[in-house]
Amino acid sequence: MYSSAHSLMQRVYTPLNALEEHAEHLQAQSLSDLIGGDSAAAVQRSNNLAFTLGSLHLDLSKQRISPKTLSLLVDWAHSCGVESKRKALFAGEKVNTSERRSALHMAARWPAHATPPKGMEAAVSFCQHQRARLTAMVERLHQGEWFGASGQKITDVVHIGVGGSDLGPKMISEALADRPSHAYINVHYVSSMDGAQLLPLMERLDPATTLLVLASKSFTTADTQFNVRTALTWLSDALEIDVPTVCRCQLIGVSSKPDKMTEFGIPDAHQLVFKDWIGGRFSLWTPIGVSVAMQLGMASFNALLDGAHAMDRHFLETPLDENLPALMALVGAWNCQFLGISTHAVLPYDGRLKSLPAYLQQLEMESNGKSVCLDGRSVTHATCPIIWGDVGPNAQHAFYQLLHQGGHTISADFVAVAGRDVDAVPDVRDALAAQEQLTLANCLAQAQLFALGDDAIPKALRGHMAQGYRGNQPNSLLMLKQLDAWGLGALVALYEHKVFVQSVLWNLNPFDQPGVELGKKLATSLFNTLTGSDNEQDLVKDASTQQLLRKVGEWRQQSRQYSPHIS
Incomplete structure (x- = not known):
């Protein structure tokens, strides 16, 4: 009882x-x-x-x-x-x-004059070092000392990212750059993997004065990789300059993987790094926000952090x-x-x-x-x-x-x-x-x-x-x-x-975000199928998806018949 x-x-x-x-x-x-x-x-x-x-x-x-x-x-x-x-x-x-891992996005906005909590000191020191590098890049751009591969001053920045590498900076840019007179430089955001945002920019921006910012924590995200490769191809063809030279002059990389940025052809002087203890959706305060600082100036970016x-x-x-x-x-x-x-x-x-x-x-x-x-x-x-x-x-x-x-x-x-x-x-x-x-x-x-x-x-x-x-x-x-x-x-x-x-x-x-990973893996298999390099062992088959693939194939075949120049 x-x-x-x-x-x-x-x-x-x-x-x-x-x-x-x-x-x-x-x-x-x-x-x-x-x-x-x-x-x-x-x-x-x-x-x-x-x-x-x-x-x-x-x-x-x-x-x-x-x-x-x-x-x-x-x-x-x-x-x-x-x-x-x-x-x-x-x-x-x-x-x-x-x-x-830790989750220390707060370290990226901790001011130099304030003592951080015990355990955060090394993270704050690293973030402040990267902020100094970011500041130097921003000042170089605002002083008119950043020149493209053909020797012309940069006038526009195209920020290429997705998810946490796009949503935060884009939101801040829209909210605070409401008047062009308040902006130091024009910044444009590209995230969609279908190229719909990139194509209009390629039609109206001057390739000789456009700087690309490749923002990707893992440096492997397919959406971002496809967009930046297309953008580099545009710059290279328009300027008649090889892609490696364009990378050296007109590309900034922001990632937690400096080795991958180097392998891609981004010089160390144009690399900004944040650690994997800052998640993508918490990364606005890191160098992922470099395009915001370029657009609004360091005073506004520092006020955001404050x-x-x-x-x-x-x-x-x-x-x-x-x-x-x-x-x-x-x-x-x-x-x-x-x-x-x-x-x-x-x-x-x-x-x-x-x-x-x-x-x-x-x-x-x-x-x-x-x-x-x-x-x-x-x-x-x-x-x-x-x-x-x-x-x-x-x-x-x-x-x-x-x-x-x-x-x-x-x-x-x-x-x-x-x-x-x-x-x-x-x-x-x-x-x-x-x-x-x-x-x-x-x-x-x-x-x-x-x-x-x-x-x-x-x-x-x-x-x-x-x-x-x-x-x-x-x-x-x-x-x-x-x-x-x-x-x-x-x-x-x-x-x-x-x-x-x-x-x-x-x-x-x-x-963490384990729920987003499987969809990406399935998409890779289906991409290989759509491009003709499929591996049957990697493809998960169901009747609904199979009939959609058949319809895509049917329409593409019709397009080839009526448009012989399409390969």
Whole structure:
């Protein structure tokens, strides 16, 4: 009898079981109950769920949580050892257990004047050495001292990468280089393996003044290799200069494999290196960001690193109940694991952040989109939600109808910018200011409507407009004072640390990605089949794929018959 009662007590007071029971209770309480009106309790709750770090503000008051929820979530984080694992992360311990590596992307943004945590010193020293090399390359380019193979000054940079070697730098470039007058040099991004992004650049850029940046951690990614070889062939043919000479003059390599860069023909002076203890999707801060620095200048690139470092220090030093990344992680885990919300929208209300949803898709889903724990056991609950989204004002005219009145429950992050400095004539400046206010008003209104549903309809309009706004959709609002390099760095680092905390809660390794490898291997076999060099032993056959291969062959045969010049 005692044993059964004792087991029941243990079950009830386990943090996970306490959260499950609390979730059942809270399901009956709507967000309208939590935030509606202007009662003292609602005001106090909203104030307690708002957090600011520098120019970044996080509002969690439209989440389906109470003070008790947060307390239980923090207890859960304590029981999972978040603090000790956070310390291990910054100390350079091998937290990437499957690959037996550290995960020290924070070292790439650690400033020279700040003492790093014990265990990170060597990593910081290496990263600062590479940053000095990067700075020298950037200054050489900006001073007009980088000449192509034919002796002309470089005017354009084509950044060739994919995944983590593309999404982060591209997002930063789009967000911060909103006006050509602020850019030192033109930068263009190429990632698609089909050549669709590369072909228009080859048609309009001057090959004599174009510099290629080959960004690839492994230096073996097929997408990147095919793109760079095509680009080098274009430069060589157009300039009538052999490929090795073009490589020596108009190619920078960024990789964790310097030997492979040398073998490819990239001179040591044009190589930038980061170590394999920085994952691709965490590599924005490393020399992978060289194209951002070339475009915006070192002052902006260093400000980006400073913002991220400020978030690092906050994450490392702040108690969990006031820690922005930890709170974001806990609330996100609460939504998907305990409230059963399997999809999460990222909705930036600034067109400059149009690539933020795609960047966070990779960061979150490639990190925590897993169903096997660190100990090899299967996960028995939901982990990472499906991440998706679009620029908010555009999304309002696309899929918000379903979100407001359809049958799906989602969670969301609204991302807003409070203000924007514009250097323009007074009338244009006033017109743009009005547009900014309209955009911000839409962001706040949509977040309110997501939360309150029909209760957001003003009394004067009730009975005069359609009902059926489902409401009760939990959402967070992240607001930047302005969209500058410091704030953007802090925002991205916030999401990085959120991913790490959730991996601890779910007992996952967020720093490997075994799920992407098999598809690449199957693609290699099918590529060999399509190019006529197939090895039957390597090809996995199924009826569906076989009929598609036959159709491709049939159409190609027809093309050859009607176009004899096609080989």
